Amino acid sequence: MQLLEHFKELTLHPKNAEELKGLILQLAVQGKLTQKWREENPEIEPAEKLLVRIKKYNAENLAKKGRRVKSQKVEMEIELDLPSKWIQVRNQDLFTLQKGKNPKDLSETIKNYPYQDIEALDRGNVRRFSNDEKAPKCTDEDILVVCDGSRSGLVLDGKTGIVGSTLAIIETPPFIKEYIKIIFQQDYQRANSNMIGAAIPHLDTKNLLLEVIGLPPLAEQKAIVEVVNQLFAEVEQLEALTKERIQLKEDFVTSALNQLTQAAESDVATHWELVKSQFGIFFTEKSSIKKLREAILQLAVQGKLTHHWRSSARLSARLPDGQGVEVEPASVLLEKIKTEKEQLIKAGKIKKEKPLPEISEDEIPYELPGGWVWCRLSQITELITKGSSPNWQGVQYVEEGKGILFVTSENVGSYELIWKNKKFVETKFNEIEPRSILKKNDLLMNIVGGSIGRTAIYNIDEVANINQAVTIIRLLPLNSFDFMLHFFNSPTCISYMFDKQVDNARPNLSMGNIANFLIPLPSLKEQKAIVEKVNGLMALCDQLEQEIETHHTTQEHWMQSCLREVVQVESVEEPFLPIAAEPSERYGKK
Helix, strand or coil: CHHHHHHHHHCCCHHHHHHHHHHHHHHHHCCCCCHHHHHHCCCCCCHHHHHHHHHHHHHHHHHHCCCCCCCCCCCCCCCCCCCCCCEEEEHHHHCEEEECCCCCCCECCCCCEEEECHHHHHHCCCCCEECCCCCCEECCCCEEEECECCCCCCEEECCCEEECCCEEEEECCHHHHHHHHHHHHHHHHHHCCCEECCCCCEECHHHHHHCEEEECCHHHHHHHHHHHHHHHHHHHHHHHHHHHHHHHHHHHHHHHHHHHHHCCHHHHHHHHHHHHHCHHHHCCCHHHHHHHHHHHHHHHHCCCCCHHHHHHHHHHHCCCCCCCCCCCCHHHHHHHHHHHHHHHHHCCCCCCCCCCCCCCHHHCCCCCCCCCEEEEHHHHEEEEEECCCHHHHCCCEECCCCCEEEECHHHECCCCECCCCCEEECCHHHHHCHHHCCCCCCEEEECEHHHCCCEEECCCCCCEEECCCEEEEEECCCCCHHHHHHHHCCHHHHHHHHHHCEECCCEECCHHHHHCCEEEECCHHHHHHHHHHHHHHHHHHHHHHHHHHHHHHHHHHHHHHHHHHHHCCCCCCCCCCCCCCCHHHHCCCC
């Protein structure tokens, strides 16, 4: 089969498998998978005779249950281009649909009827039962379709029992059941064309029954089901191989980067060259580039990116007078920062803080290079504070231009400020909370919920304040803001944050824990050298990500080209072709 020739290339990414399955179903219900089969089997019973048997079966089946066939009248007909011996029908000609309901006497003690709902079907066992004789019931012969929630349209095999309100029973003759399941899989699970409702989407069963489809002869239905099952098996086999290949790549990336970050300073360059040589083979997913960025930051805060820089600095310092500049150790920088902070306290510009605890050996996560020192964040900052809620202060939110910018945790991303949703509060908030008024170059860190640790620099001049989920970290000038930004976004610091978070109603970081953060402090010159090195490597990561994006886009275009060739149409904007008109046309709506 021609489609199979494309499978290996088209399943290079797991998401393509679902698209291919959608295409297979699309071709199936159009009769394009069985074109050769029809040529080899010309003497088959046409679908007109099959439809007579279907209607007879449905009427007799409902009569046994004291019900009758209810068909909706439709004024407008749709004309489909169908293969020979197919017939155009509406779903209401092929099956009946009965919505489930929740019986009043549900209990966990065994009664006459097991209660089938989505949870029971997911678990594979029933926990509740009912004696409600009037409730809708299904059998193993029926099909169930999910009517409410995110999985609306999902088709399930029937299970004996009472059916819950989130499901509907599809009753159809057993001899066309497998083909009906293909119809559901092709149109309703994928297209969502019969979904209504915004808060909780649910299946519009009335329109579903009016859907116009093509009905193949019974013999061809069986051939279609067989071909679909065969092709699905092929896709799933190749999908499994693709996932295995991707997992092997991820395992290599993880192992190689672990060796890189754990290598001795003198061996980092060798390990980096090994990783770099594998970019085109193993670093082909954005997830691997994310891990590479994390490894770069880890090496940076360990001082392993600037091993050769320190060696060059030491050599430079030994040159004749006037030709070399010695790099002072970080301990000297720390003393300068201490002096500057004492002067600010003496001038009344900042408050004197409580003495910080000594750094114990047990706290130190790794050994630092020569010339570096461990310190606590509070030692190198002018201010560490969080904001407040306007509601607590009786302050109202206002429109832009009528107040001050109000920064919340949703505005603070990793490395960047996010301004999709800007908020503003009354100007008096700054009078109530002057301590949390932002200054340019303040570091902003999220300290509450799932975004804990995301840190960015406030790099604009606009007057602003912050809420209680954001912390200001205002460094003293004798520091590199960019170096500290890299540190706060590094795996070392993120791990430390999650280790120190307080888990109340929502996880959060206390001001005390933030003040006590351990900081690996190099000299100011080395801080700047690290920033330059990291920025260069991050630019390389940006380039790799762009190449991946370009490759994926090219492959997607190629895939669409292959699909167009397979379905033999002149112009296709999407990978799936509608089998009928848009809903407004299908049902005669204006």
